[in-house]
Amino acid sequence: MNAQSQDRSPREALVIVKGAGDLATGIIHRLWRSGFPVIATEIENPTMVRRTVSFAECLYAGRHTVEGVAAERAEGATVAEKLASARKLLDTGTLPVVIDPGAEIVPLARPAALVDAIIAKRNLGTRIDQAEAVIGIGPGFTAGVDAHAVIETARGHDIGRVILDGGAEPNTGVPGPIGGYTVERLLRAPAAGAFEPRAAIGDAVRAGDVVAVVGGAEVKAGIDGVLRGLLREGIEVTEGFKVGDVDPRAKTSHCHTISDKSRAIGGGALEAIMMFLFGVETAAEQTH
Numbered sequence: 390m391n392a393q394s395q396d397r398s399p400r401e402a403l404v405i406v407k408g409a410g411d412l413a414t415g416i417i418h419r420l421w422r423s424g425f426p427v428i429a430t431e432i433e434n435p436t437m438v439r440r441t442v443s444f445a446e447c448l449y450a451g452r453h454t455v456e457g458v459a460a461e462r463a464e465g466a467t468v469a470e471k472l473a474s475a476r477k478l479l480d481t482g483t484l485p486v487v488i489d490p491g492a493e494i495v496p497l498a499r500p501a502a503l504v505d506a507i508i509a510k511r512n513l514g515t516r517i518d519q520a521e522a523v524i525g526i527g528p529g530f531t532a533g534v535d536a537h538a539v540i541e542t543a544r545g546h547d548i549g550r551v552i553l554d555g556g557a558e559p560n561t562g563v564p565g566p567i568g569g570y571t572v573e574r575l576l577r578a579p580a581a582g583a584f585e586p587r588a589a590i591g592d593a594v595r596a597g598d599v600v601a602v603v604g605g606a607e608v609k610a611g612i613d614g615v616l617r618g619l620l621r622e623g624i625e626v627t628e629g630f631k632v633g634d635v636d637p638r639a640k641t642s643h644c645h646t647i648s649d650k651s652r653a654i655g656g657g658a659l660e661a662i663m664m665f666l667f668g669v670e671t672a673a674e675q676t677h
Contacts, residue, residue: 399424402501409445410437413506415651416658428475430489438618460484468493502662510560522665528557538661549653551661568637573611576633578626580604591644592616615639
């Protein structure tokens with residue numbers, strides 16, 4: 390353990406997380422509850438379906454709370470103004486979400502750790518030299534090349550594992566099973582157009598029920614369950630775009646709490662940050 394890590398506490402180590410959708414929210418929530426100040430960056434009009442458990446929802450609602458952690462949009466016309474607004478929100482105990490698609494705030498904020506949780510299945514510009522600990526979430530990153538560590542996101546035995554050599558499993562295009570269902574639980578736009586919901590998150594549905602309309606075409610549930618996620622009304626989508634999902638476990642509480650997958654990935658991100666920021670280099674080397 391070096392002297393810097395001995396003197397530092399999580400409260401002094403700013404973390405910037407790129408993305409504020411449901412998987413990123415699981416990471417942010419874990420870091421926030423562990424004492425880290427976190428700033429999240431997002432695109433202007435995010436298209437997450439699990440809106441109830443996504444901090445990005447604050448960009449539409451003004452303020453959004455997930456499991457006791459409140460998020461608000463950081464205001465400002467320039468990156469510097471947005472950073473100043475974000476710091477003020479942090480001082481009030483509120484998580485700031487900054488509209489900053491290119492993560493231009495990173496060099497200005499000089500975070501101790503940077504987590505790329507955009508889940509784009511490819512690296513959109515994150516570099517290993519942008520912070521003391523750079524963590525890539527899911528496929529698209531190579532540990533030791535463009536990130537110090539990569540976190541496995543594929544459901545199964547290794548989900549949440551900290552990878553220090555190589556990358557995560559490649560994207561298969563098939564979602565992990567929940568209640569025995571994979572692609573059947575997803576809702577996709579049958580045509581291009583504006584999304585018009587006919588149901589709400591938390592509603593019980595049966596296979597064949599119309600839950601939305603896009604471009605005049607009906608979006609029907611493929612299985613029985615509860616609507617766990619649904620796109621915000623009015624969002625323009627292309628044909629085949631994911632607009633929601635049905636949870637066959639049919640527990641309404643799941644709609645309003647962070648998923649097991651997000652928590653596992655969040656635990657991996659926290660572990661990796663602790664390794665590289667707080668002097669667990671020997672453990673990292675042994676794992677490597």
